[in-house]
Amino acid sequence: MSDLESNIVVPRSELEARWAKCRRFLPEVAPRAGGIICFSRLQIYYLSGSFVNGAVWLPLEGEPVLFVRRSFERASIESPIKNIVRFKSFKDLAPLAKQAGQPLTEIMGAETAGLTWQLGEMLTSRMSEYIFVPGDKVLAMSRAVKSEWELEIMREVGHLHNTALVEVLPELLETGMSEMEIAKYLWNVFFELGHEGHMRMQTFNEEIFLGHVSAGDSGIYPSSFNGPLGLRGVHPVSPFMGSGDKFWDEKAPLSVDCGFVMEGYHSDKTQVYWSGPKSSIPKEVLDAQLFCQEMQALAAENLKPGNIVSDVYAMVMAEAEKQGYMDGFMGIGECKVPFIGHGIGLTVDGFPPIARGFDIPIEEGMVFAIEPKQGIPGVGMVGVENTFEVTPSGGQSISGNDFDIICIE
Template structure:
């Protein structure tokens, strides 16, 4: 007999379902049930990365319709109503077996299904009105439960130990970006990193993260973040390039997430060769990023609007004369200061203009003020913070200076 590596507590699942249903009501979405398609959101609501479709009624127990892996799902999830599933056309019949009717208006996770499958869904379930519930899902996931917070806190502690405590002993100027990437993996895996990290925005991918020596940090990037990188190859724009050597007068920017039991923290650490003097302009830019992070962290309190934090940071960078390189140079510049984080690196909300989401206790956000310096590279910081009544609590360490190697 097999045993589950972890089983989501039934009370934890119920807490998430209650929160989600209230978010649906708050949003004014008029539906009697919701269909969840993506593996990640199925995991969030059930505790298992199930292969199938999850049915969440507004006033009854959920039903998981499983294409494959039912035995594993039963080991990991407290969901009691489970049935084999082959086609969307099977859904009404499966629900009737559990005494549930099939309503005329159904909420759907529209970003969890592609165009072809959505067409198939509408064909198999004709005459049904489908309404989006993606924002309700995002707003549910943005506030972490205590169960989730405990995992993130452990993840953040190990993340800091890896990048600040262990890695400086393993790297040195003269190594290539790829060699440094391998050392990062060695370090991360030794501390329990589970290898896979997830992005939820369509088309985004992540593998380890960004390892950028010198001007690599300003190399054109397709990733929605401020740090540039050459990556492994045009087909693999992650990690570091084997042809780029960390020179003895270059900053090294390492922007790599850490994953533990499904949850992620985000952190950027800048390293500088110990034998070289840090130029005044580089030190000034890095110090400004630390200051912006500190001021933004003070604002991570319930009720503060996400966009206010970004606007104040942008104004401070402009006043200091770093507007051009703040949050990336040229085409790498991004219009945000940070983002929510949890099961995915890029969770809701972004700290950006137009996002008036009031912060709440137990939200976790990555603050990442960075400045690109032409011909030099990128300096700055990124750390993961927990929103609290007393301001943001950093969960990825309390030392933000460049580490001399």
């Protein structure tokens, strides 16, 4: 055993609460499964407290088994799990689990998104006597409901995020800056405040790096990212942050949609700036911004335990239709996205999205990013996004409460 110590350890009580949530949802999602097995590093961290290469077997009862390729020593230092074993091949999993006193069951829930097709075929060929059924929804639903331990981290993340975008960045902005210059200033501010640098997406093949810095019509430029705010990005192969060739002109919006992460947990926030006094903002822009703020408030008010996620989406879309904003709401043309928010936590794009078809009861402790935005042809995109914690009285913003456009004169 190593004499080294980890500077941060996820409490065993926290892990036990996570295991209990998975065991709560597993019979609903995969009623025949005797447990769930996970392969992605993020899910391994969620269930074990260590971001290692391997797998985790969580049976319906008893102690989980953490299988480790690399690094066994790191896992032993960081994870409170009692059953930590080395393995080299998928064929080793069953005998090692049996040896640890937690044999694999004939039918198992599996984190299918945690393996490539190639590795999935290898798994089933090496373990042909077992039946694997999709268990991803178990993990998604478990992670959607945050513990108080997680919420404390996220509240601090949201606070620092608001400090960066509302208090610090405005002092550094000047009309005429390129999007890339603004992105560099923002990175410096974020890092000074404790941003860890590496953000994560859950969706396969989706990437993120800082977020979007969109000046003027960049906000309605076609985006490959599954979000309403457009951007030109650094380069076609790196459609992130902002372009060094796109400048923030006078009397134009600047939309900054960037995530903040600490201890693995994210907040999401969009702040719109205007290059000029408030008197120079066209009525069309002010009205669109106010509409988005109203839609954020409507959604937040209805993020109450027992309400249905898809009903919140339908309510906001009906109001957008009523007020005549549907054409540019949540994007223009083919860039319009079919959601008005999403869960958030260990990934930016957490479960569930606030969208049609997600007939899921909202629970206290869930956290959502609500992001109503309005595209304006010839101008760009305005709107808001903030991170909300579900409480008995509705969603409470943990990323600030000042949602107006910030004018830079």
